[in-house]
Amino acid sequence: xxxxFFAYFAVVSIVSGALTIALRxxxxxxxxxxxxxxxxxxxxxxxxxxxLFAVQVIVYAGxxxxxYLFVLMLLNxxxxxxxxxxxxxxxxxxxxAVCGELVLLVLQSPFAGxxxxxxxxxxxxxxxxxxxxxKMFSEYLLPFEIVGIFLLGAIxxxxxxxxxxxxxxxxxxx
Amino acid sequence: MEAAMRFTLHASRGTxxxxxxxxxxxxxxxxxxxxxxGVLIRRNFIIVLMAVEIMLNAxxxxxxxxxxxxxxxxxxxxxxxxxxIAAGEAAVGLAIIIVVFRxxxxxxxxxxxxxxx
Numbered sequence: 433x434x435x436x437f438f439a440y441f442a443v444v445s446i447v448s449g450a451l452t453i454a455l456r457x458x459x460x461x462x463x464x465x466x467x468x469x470x471x472x473x474x475x476x477x478x479x480x481x482x483x484l485f486a487v488q489v490i491v492y493a494g495x496x497x498x499x500y501l502f503v504l505m506l507l508n509x510x511x512x513x514x515x516x517x518x519x520x521x522x523x524x525x526x527x528x529a530v531c532g533e534l535v536l537l538v539l540q541s542p543f544a545g546x547x548x549x550x551x552x553x554x555x556x557x558x559x560x561x562x563x564x565x566x567k568m569f570s571e572y573l574l575p576f577e578i579v580g581i582f583l584l585g586a587i588x589x590x591x592x593x594x595x596x597x598x599x600x601x602x603x604x605x606x
Numbered sequence: 607m608e609a610a611m612r613f614t615l616h617a618s619r620g621t622x623x624x625x626x627x628x629x630x631x632x633x634x635x636x637x638x639x640x641x642x643x644g645v646l647i648r649r650n651f652i653i654v655l656m657a658v659e660i661m662l663n664a665x666x667x668x669x670x671x672x673x674x675x676x677x678x679x680x681x682x683x684x685x686x687x688x689x690x691i692a693a694g695e696a697a698v699g700l701a702i703i704i705v706v707f708r709x710x711x712x713x714x715x716x717x718x719x720x721x722x723x
Contacts, residue, residue, distance in 0.1 A: 438625045442633045449637050449660050453644030458652055465656050468637075472663050475630070479674040481682050484666075484689075491689055496659070496696045503700045504652060507707050517716075520647040527646065531639030538631045548678025555679075564686070567679045579690045586694030593701035 438478055445471040458504050462497065469493045480552055483561040630671035637664035651706070651713040655699045662692045 448467035455461050473488040517523065555563045568576055637660055644657025666685045673681025707713055 435624050438629065442629070446633065446636055446640070449640040452660060453640060453648060453653065453657055458650060461653050461656055465659065468660065469663065472667060475633070475667055476670055478625070479630070479670045481670050481674070481685075484670060484682055484685055487686060487689055488666075491693060492659075492663075496693055499696055499700060500652065500656065503703060506704070507652075507713065509650070509652075509713065514649070517647045517649055523646045524643065527639060527643040531636060531643075534635045534639065535632050538635050539628050541628065543627045543631065543672075543675070545676050548676055548680070550679045551677045552674075560682075563679055564682055568683050568686070572683050575687060579687055583690060583694055586697050590697040590701040593698070594704045 434478060437474070441471045441474040441478070445475070458509055459501070462501050462504060465500070466493055466497050469497065480555060481560060483564050627671060627675045630667060634664040634667040634671070637661075637667065649714050649716060651703050651715050651718070652700075654715060655696065655703075658695070658699075659692060662688055 445468050448464045448471065451464040452461050452468060455464060469488060469492045473485045473493070476482075476485040476488060550563060550567075641657045641659075641661035641664060644660065645654050648654055648657065666688055669681040669685040669688070671681075673679065673685075703713060706718060710717065
């Protein structure tokens with residue numbers, strides 16, 4: 433059952449990723465990106481990461497993607513005739529060659545390492561979010577606070593950038 | 607055993623997980639390649655930002671896959687930080703797009719060359 437679900441999520445996420453960069457209309461690209469995010473969330477379920485699954489659906493598909501769609505609707509873009517770069521054939525060939533080589537190398541490499549302290553049984557005892565919470569608020573408390581400050585800076589930066597210029601500013605600029 | 611009943615889809619319960627780690631890493635490599643191609647070949651700035659999101663998602667798959675197979679929680683926590691930073695990046699990037707669009711009525715990356723020397 434798990435390999436079947438893995439194959440489904442993997443194939444659909446790759447196809448919708450390709451559609452995201454290949455489709456002409458920006459709104460269609462956004463919807464393909466939504467399909468990609470939801471299927472990547474499905475891969476997280478297969479990897480015992482229920483909390484990340486929820487965060488992926490809520491934050492990525494729910495908040496970030498809505499932000500993208502809002503901006504698309506706000507700008508009212510017309511579909512471009514030439515939506516690809518002029519030399520896209522060369523870049524596509526080089527990209528596919530590099531990507532194929534990368535996949536070949538990855539499939540041949542044995543991945544191993546020292547096992548950590550969180551086997552599946554320990555996580556299942558109290559659930560994934562409990563395990564993440566205990567770890568995040570003890571060992572990773574400082575990075576957590578730094579991310580909070582980063583988000584505050586991003587909010588202030590976005591507001592300052594997107595603010596409609598006042599009349600005095602407009603006169604000075606033009 | 608009650609905990610096991612709560613998550614019926616759990617990969618590590620019942621039958622052993624037959625999907626190898628390299629399969630997840632391969633999927634993530636393909637998605638990263640797609641995102642990189644998108645950044646290189648698209649001309650619309652918003653689609654370029656979407657391709658960056660694809661690359662961040664590929665990195666997240668990698669982190670969570672290694673976190674599961676090497677039985678460590680650190681990968682999932684770093685993936686959470688990546689999601690938070692992606693949110694900040696999207697907000698600031700889209701604000702920049704709005705500013706550029708207000709001035710030039712274009713979101714074409716080739717035409718944004720004001721900072722080019």
